[in-house]
Amino acid sequence: MKKTLTQPSEPSDSAMLARVDRRYFLRSAGVAAATGAFILGACTEQDLMSDDTVDLGEGDFGILNYAYALEQLEAAFYTQVMMTPYLNMTDMEKWILTDIRDHEIVHREFFKTALGSKAIKGLTPNFSAIDFADRKSVLGAAKLFEDTGVAAYNGAGKLIKDVNYLLVAGKIVSVEARHASAIADLINPNALEFAGGQINNMGLENAFSPSVILSGVQPFVMDKISGKNLPR
Amino acid sequence: MNIFRILDSIQQVDGDAAGRLAHTTRRMFMNRIGSSLATVAVPTAFAAVVNKAYGATPSVTEVLNFALTLEYLEETFYFQANRMTNFIPAEYTLVFSQIERHETQHVDFLKGALGSAAVDRPQFDFTYGGAFPDAWTNFMTFITISAALEDTGVRAYKGQAGNLITAPAILEYALQVHSVEARHASLVRRIIGHLKKDPMMKGWITQDQGFPPAVYKGATPESNTVHAGLDAATLSGIGSITRDNVTEAFDEPLTMEEVLAIAGPFIKKMGM
Structure with a gap:
C-alpha cells in the first residue's frame, strides 16, 4: 500500500450532529408513529407518589436501579415460563428460554449486589395479561420484554456518568439484543x-x-415505580 | 491517532505478517471445519504492530471513521454474497438481505455524519490473505466469516462507547447500531449451530469459544466475569447457574487495536 492518507478536515461534533439529527428526524418521522403506539397507550406521569412508590433514585445509581428493575421483571418472567412451560415446548425452545432465564437472573443479581444498600426492593410482577400455557402469548411477551430492554439500555447509555457503568450497560445490552433476535426468530x-x-x-x-x-412496563409491575429523579 | 496510518504500518513494517497469518489461520480453519478444535491464537503479529503505531485516545471523528471502515467491510461482504446465484440457501436469503440492508444504512449514516471527513471504501480481500480460500464457494466458510464479522462489530462498538461519553448524542447513535449488530450476530450464530447440529453454538457467546479465536479473546476475553470490579460468577443469588451461563450473560469489548488486528487482513488497499 503506497498511498499515504491525508487526514481530512475534522468537522466539529456539533456540525456532525446537526447533519445527523436533521436526517434522523426527517427520515424517522414515519417510523415514530409506528413505534409509539404501545408506549403512548400508557403515557401518564405518576406525579403523585404515595408512600409505597418505588423511587429509583438519582444519578448513576438511579440508572442502575432502573436497570435492576427491568432485569427483575425479565428474570421473574422467564422463571415463571420455565416453571410452567407452555404446551409442546420444543427442546430448542427449552434450551433458549432456560439460558435466557439464567442470563436475566445473573443480570438481576449483578445489579442488586453492585447497588448494595442503594438497591430498590424486590418488585412484585403482574403477569396477569400473559397466558403462560400459550406459546404465542409467552413468546409475544418475551419479545416485548427483550425489545423494551434493548431500547431502555440504548436510551440510558448517554445518562450514565461513570465510564465503568457505561461499559457494563454495553456488555448487557448486546446480550439482550441477542435474546431479542432469538425470540423473534422462534416466532x-x-x-x-x-x-x-x-x-x-x-x-x-x-x-x-x-x-x-x-x-x-408499569402494567407488568404491582408496585408503582417512579423515575422522576433520574437524570434526563 | 490515525487508524489508516496504523493499517499502513501493518503492511509496511511487517510485510510478511499477512503470509504468516494466512498460513496459521488456514490450518486452524481447516481443523475447525473438519473436526472440532482450534487452539492457536490468530493475529498476534498484527496486534504487535498495531500496538506500536497506536497513539492517544481517538477523537469522535476517528471513532466514526473506524466504525465506517467496519461497516464498509460488512456491507461489501454481504453485497457480494447476496448477488451470487445459488450460494446462500433459499431459506436464508431474507436473513442476509436484511443484514445487508442494515449495513448499507449504517454506511450511509456514518458517511452522512462525517461529511467530508469520511474515509473512502477500501478494497477488501475476503479470503483473508488466502486463509479462507473458499469464502465464496463454501457457504459454511461464508457464514463462519459472517459470524466473526458480526461478533467483532459488537465488540468494536462496545469498546468505543467510553470514548464517546463526552459526545452523548453520538454515543446514543453508536449504541443504536451496536444492538443491531448483536441481533445479526445472534441469528447468524444460531444458523451455524443449526447447520452443524451443534447445540453449543448459541446466539450468545459461551466462555471465549468461537472462530477465529482472536474475535473472542483479547485483553478482556469473552470469558471474563468481572464487571466494574464485581465478579458475576461469585454472586450469592445466582444459585446453581453455571459459569458458562455467567459468561454468556455479558458481552465483552475489544480495543480499537484488537479490532484493527482482526480486520487488517480483510483490507487489501485503503480507499481514496
Whole structure:
C-alpha cells in the first residue's frame, strides 16, 4: 500500500450532529408513529407518589436501579415460563428460554449486589395479561420484554456518568439484543423480524428514555415505580 | 491517532505478517471445519504492530471513521454474497438481505455524519490473505466469516462507547447500531449451530469459544466475569447457574487495536 492518507478536515461534533439529527428526524418521522403506539397507550406521569412508590433514585445509581428493575421483571418472567412451560415446548425452545432465564437472573443479581444498600426492593410482577400455557402469548411477551430492554439500555447509555457503568450497560445490552433476535426468530424463523420493526430506516435500533420505558412496563409491575429523579 | 496510518504500518513494517497469518489461520480453519478444535491464537503479529503505531485516545471523528471502515467491510461482504446465484440457501436469503440492508444504512449514516471527513471504501480481500480460500464457494466458510464479522462489530462498538461519553448524542447513535449488530450476530450464530447440529453454538457467546479465536479473546476475553470490579460468577443469588451461563450473560469489548488486528487482513488497499 503506497498511498499515504491525508487526514481530512475534522468537522466539529456539533456540525456532525446537526447533519445527523436533521436526517434522523426527517427520515424517522414515519417510523415514530409506528413505534409509539404501545408506549403512548400508557403515557401518564405518576406525579403523585404515595408512600409505597418505588423511587429509583438519582444519578448513576438511579440508572442502575432502573436497570435492576427491568432485569427483575425479565428474570421473574422467564422463571415463571420455565416453571410452567407452555404446551409442546420444543427442546430448542427449552434450551433458549432456560439460558435466557439464567442470563436475566445473573443480570438481576449483578445489579442488586453492585447497588448494595442503594438497591430498590424486590418488585412484585403482574403477569396477569400473559397466558403462560400459550406459546404465542409467552413468546409475544418475551419479545416485548427483550425489545423494551434493548431500547431502555440504548436510551440510558448517554445518562450514565461513570465510564465503568457505561461499559457494563454495553456488555448487557448486546446480550439482550441477542435474546431479542432469538425470540423473534422462534416466532417467525428466518424472516425479517430478528432485526425488524425496532430498527428505523437508518439502521438504528430504538433508544427510549426512562420515562417512556417505565410507562410501558408499569402494567407488568404491582408496585408503582417512579423515575422522576433520574437524570434526563 | 490515525487508524489508516496504523493499517499502513501493518503492511509496511511487517510485510510478511499477512503470509504468516494466512498460513496459521488456514490450518486452524481447516481443523475447525473438519473436526472440532482450534487452539492457536490468530493475529498476534498484527496486534504487535498495531500496538506500536497506536497513539492517544481517538477523537469522535476517528471513532466514526473506524466504525465506517467496519461497516464498509460488512456491507461489501454481504453485497457480494447476496448477488451470487445459488450460494446462500433459499431459506436464508431474507436473513442476509436484511443484514445487508442494515449495513448499507449504517454506511450511509456514518458517511452522512462525517461529511467530508469520511474515509473512502477500501478494497477488501475476503479470503483473508488466502486463509479462507473458499469464502465464496463454501457457504459454511461464508457464514463462519459472517459470524466473526458480526461478533467483532459488537465488540468494536462496545469498546468505543467510553470514548464517546463526552459526545452523548453520538454515543446514543453508536449504541443504536451496536444492538443491531448483536441481533445479526445472534441469528447468524444460531444458523451455524443449526447447520452443524451443534447445540453449543448459541446466539450468545459461551466462555471465549468461537472462530477465529482472536474475535473472542483479547485483553478482556469473552470469558471474563468481572464487571466494574464485581465478579458475576461469585454472586450469592445466582444459585446453581453455571459459569458458562455467567459468561454468556455479558458481552465483552475489544480495543480499537484488537479490532484493527482482526480486520487488517480483510483490507487489501485503503480507499481514496
